[in-house]
Amino acid sequence: MLASHFIRRGIGNQSQLFMITPQEIHSVKLRFGIIGNSPLLNHAIQVAMQAAPTDMTVLITGESGSGKESFSKIIHSLSLRKHGKFIAINCGAIPEGTIDSELFGHEKGSFTGAHEARKGYFEVTDGGTIFLDEIGEMPLGTQARLLRVLENGEFIRVGSSKVQKTNVRVITATNVNLIKAVEKGKFREDLYYRLNTVPIFVPPLRERGEDVVLLFRKFTSDFSEKYHVKPISLDAAAQNLLMRFSFPGNIRQLKNLAEQISLLEENREVNAQTLSKYLPRDNSSNRLPMPLPHSGSGESMDFSERDILYKVLFDMKKDMNDLKKLVLESFQSGGLNASIMQKHQGLFEELDSNVSSKESSESSSPYQVPFVLESQKSGSMDEVDYEDDLIEDIQHEEDDNSLSLEKKEKEMILKALRKHNNKRKYAAQDLGISERTLYRKIKQYEIE
Secondary structure, three states, rough: OHHHHHHHEEOEEEEEEEEOOHHHHHHHHHHHHHOOOOOHHHHHHHHHHHHHHHHHEEEEOOOOOOHHHHHHHHHOOOOOOOOEEEEEEHHHHOOOOHHHHHHHOOOOOOOOOOOOOOOOOHOOOOEEEEEOOOHHHHHHHHHHHHHHHHHEEEEEOOOOOOEOOOOEEEEEEEEHHHHHHOOOOOOOOOHHHHHOOEEEEOOOOOOOOOOOOHHHHHHHHHHHHOOOOOOOOHHHHHHHHHHHHOOOOHHHHHHHHHHHHHHOOOOOOEEEHHHOOOOOOHHHHHHOOOOOOOOOOOOOOOOOOHHHHHHHHHHHHHHHHHHHHHHHHHHHHHHOOOOHHHOOOHHHOOOOOOOHHHHHHHOOOOOOOOOHHHHOOOHHHHHHHHHHHHHHHHHHHHHHHHHHHHHHHHHHHHHHHHOOOOOOOHHHHHHHHOOOHHHHHHHHHHOO
């Protein structure tokens, strides 16, 4: 009756969905003990109420501790399944080896310890609602089984070949970004779009404004009633400080803070200075990461350990090649003259500036080569030939070095593409580079 009162109006032989009024949202808040008046919270409750009378799958997203489970209870209690069973399951708390058995049941002897047949949650809650919290932690194999339940209402017990039917409404929740999980291959893309029929976003506490003060007052009031003490009150400055704090732990953290102050503070009138003693000084868990540098081409770089290693290696390669060119040109010109030093000025910027005056006086130039080739002293053909051979070896080694690195890079790209069936997006993630960079490398190395 409550669901039909809130959601549906009859018109002739038909019924249609209609907009939820603020009074109806307030009534739901009172019934389920939800405190707050922020627009984001009211919108989430409105969507939950509109989705309740349907059998559509709902995906609730939000940070840990923001109250996602309360919305699953709202949906079930206002649905046509409200007289059926409601089971809440934390997918992250069930071991990977037993989650299939917990959800779909098993036959006797299907695995070690299965002494008798057992019904799973999807069989037990037939006609009701099942809430799967932390759905992002569900193993891939179980995800395939869940998709079959959502598509056809069919499942198979572990150790059985008999297909069984169930009529269960599925509500899911997660505090992770499932889109990124799909890109990393940790979550099935088809399952994500099947679950995300009706998305509900539960706002974090830091986006709810004055709701923080209302919730603090509720928690301190509950504490005073339970332990028969005078409730804590905050002055205006303390309230502003409370609303400015980010609360990475959301409602759980706020409740712990309220109870801690209620227990420890003798003065029941709390000011900002007193409140600041209970707030974490180093709120590093909620700080945004510093912006990372960008590549010269304008592409933003993902600075993982692999990226840093690649950068170091290629910088070393560049320095070695520059050094070889310097040595080669000095051989050909008979020493480090001004034009060579100007051309390779970057190599000299890192040299130690604290050179002793004795060393400076003994050298006609601060950058003169400290040795003289024998071929420069004598003009014998054998020694000249030796110098020519050395120059050719340096040039050859430089080419080989460059080709070797390019060959290794090409091999890594081919290996990553084969691993991911030529899907550039996943290959780029595996290599630790952007998809745009990978595409450029494929064109450069003419990879088919």
